[in-house]
Amino acid sequence: MRRFILWLPLLVFVAFFATVAFQLYAPSDHMIRSRLVGRPVPKFALPAAVAGKPGLDSASLAEGEPRIVNIFASWCIPCIAEAPQLIEIARRGVPIDAIAIRDTPADIADFLARNGDPYRRIALDKNSAVQLALGSSGVPETFIVDGKGIIRHQHIGDIRPEDVPEILRLYEAAR
């Protein structure tokens, strides 16, 4: 018993050291996933962000047809990188709605003129309120919402070309 106690501090130290070393070398995951995946879109109503396109509210996300909801901003650089992929997804007939975070109509119009416009509706979220309600923590993020308004998938970060087949597959699965 006494001999065991002599070794105990060393054992505790080794366990502590191993934990710290393991956590230092393990790749860190900074992504914060929304807990709302699998649950209905929270109630919201946002005004239109640009002239000629409607805004977005939660009721219109539960009208039978699954949709992609893209959270973007004109000041967001990865959003420029993801624009061609969104255009490709829209070209395949997938309806994409957007929520623009902390943005102005003029800046959004400029962004769309430069990078293309794959969106059916664009809503303006001036103080990130709906972004927070959705459990999103940055731009760009993309949600797949099924016809009943249930969030089926959250993609964090820009959609790269290699992500497109998976997004299309998940969209089909949401039907």
Added chain:
Amino acid sequence: MMRALGLLLLLVAAPALADSRLPPDPYAYSQLSDPRQEAEAAALMQTLRCLVCQGQSIADSDAELAGDMRALVRRRIAAGERPEAIRAWLVDRYGNWVSYAPPVEPATWPLWGAPILLVLAGAWLARGRLRRRRR
């Protein structure tokens, strides 16, 4: 020549800011007029984690999203919502990760139990030593 040109180009390079051009929400940096409500909001903000700079509370962070979260907290407190209800609303979306006040649940039992176990182990060790001295 090329080096000089390179340096010249550095001078004209504009930094790519990952921030919007909108001013912060009024409630991000100004207090509520009712001091009691502001104290409640401030206490809550210190125990909510910023989603962008993940080691800071939203009270400490200058990230835009932290400002918007402070605005959300102040607005809800001003509307009469209880701080714990606001925390629950955020935990519902982001998980316990977003709160600096860990709940007591199976995953956090070691966290709450370890201090008690360590104090007990210390008392046991001290008892052994004290008894030996008395002899």
